Amino acid sequence: MTCEQIRHLAPLYRTGELWGDQRPQFMGHLAACPACERELSAQGQVDDRIARVLASEPCDTSRIERQVRREIYGTGKTRWRVWGAIAAGALLAIAGGSMLWRTGPPPSWYAVAALDHRQEVREGHPRRWRVEPVEIDQVAQRVGMSFERSARLAAAGYRLERAKICGVDGLRMLHLVFTNGKDRYSVFIGQHPGPPKGVRVAGDGSEQVAGLQTAQFRAAVVTEGSPDECEKFARVVVAKL
Numbered sequence: 001m002t003c004e005q006i007r008h009l010a011p012l013y014r015t016g017e018l019w020g021d022q023r024p025q026f027m028g029h030l031a032a033c034p035a036c037e038r039e040l041s042a043q044g045q046v047d048d049r050i051a052r053v054l055a056s057e058p059c060d061t062s063r064i065e066r067q068v069r070r071e072i073y074g075t076g077k078t079r080w081r082v083w084g085a086i087a088a089g090a091l092l093a094i095a096g097g098s099m100l101w102r103t104g105p106p107p108s109w110y111a112v113a114a115l116d117h118r119q120e121v122r123e124g125h126p127r128r129w130r131v132e133p134v135e136i137d138q139v140a141q142r143v144g145m146s147f148e149r150s151a152r153l154a155a156a157g158y159r160l161e162r163a164k165i166c167g168v169d170g171l172r173m174l175h176l177v178f179t180n181g182k183d184r185y186s187v188f189i190g191q192h193p194g195p196p197k198g199v200r201v202a203g204d205g206s207e208q209v210a211g212l213q214t215a216q217f218r219a220a221v222v223t224e225g226s227p228d229e230c231e232k233f234a235r236v237v238v239a240k241l
Contacts (some may be wrong), residue, residue: 001029006036010043011125106202109169110211110220114204116166117186117222121177129162129177136163143174144191144216152240153187154178155233171218185223185233189241192218199234201227210234214241 001009006029013026030037119125130136137147142165151160158178166175166188173190197213208230210221219241221234 001025003029003033003036006030006033007039010040012128013040106200106209107169107211109171109218110202110209111204112169113186113188113211113220113222114207114209116168116175116188117207118205120166120175121184121186122224127164129164131162136160139163139165140174143172143189145174145189149240150174150176150189153237155185155236158185168220173218183225185221185225185230187233187237188220188222190218191216194218199231199238201231201234203227212238214238217241 006026009022009026013023030040120127130139133147136150140146140150140163147160150163153176154160155178158180161177161179161184163174163176166173168188168190171190171192173188176187176189177184178187192213193216194213196215197211199210199212201208201210203209206224207222208225208227210230210233212219212234219234219237221230221237223230223233
């Protein structure tokens with residue numbers, strides 16, 4: 001492999017997605033090329049630092065409040081839209097915000113899942129997706145799932161579009177993408193035996209993440225929709241996983 005090929009494949013190496021003979025060739029080049037090894041190590045440190053910052057950043061509403069105050073001085077429809085947004089936000093905070101955030105910041109893997117969805121689904125970074133049922137079944141079996149079981153996790157009006165294996169905070173997870181033809185959301189599933197944990201929703205930038213855990217799996221739903229929509233999708237996963 002050339003240094004240029006190493007730079008191109010580095011994101012796939014970081015997420016555990018190198019297939020066939022790519023991985024030994026990749027590792028062989030790193031062993032013989034200190035420059036590429038240093039660059040990959042430095043990039044890994046940057047990625048890890050970004051994930052930690054995203055996970056630990058407190059929920060700061062001051063910027064939103066300032067924007068709302070500026071918009072309040074608009075006229076007509078603008079004023080009504082602003083007050084409608086304020087009312088909706090207040091209802092959401094009363095209904096779920098206090099309970100969700102009282103237990104402290106969300107786990108760091110929430111931010112990693114949100115970043116993967118942002119890069120791989122919204123921004124379309126090159127990844128090796130599986131789209132045929134047989135191929136999806138093959139990768140799903142690596143985490144104890146199957147194509148049929150994965151497809152059943154779709155919310156009403158959505159269908160399973162594609163899948164691949166990725167690494168989320170050190171855990172191998174199946175990344176499923178569901179679509180209704182217009183919108184998409186991600187479901188991450190990995191084997192993680194332990195006590196079941198209920199659905200917890202947390203915002204991460206423009207994404208909402210709903211994490212949960214069954215006796216066998218850890219899972220997360222990532223969407224660009226509202227917290228309520230994200231939780232609704234997660235409830236489907238809980239019921240069918």
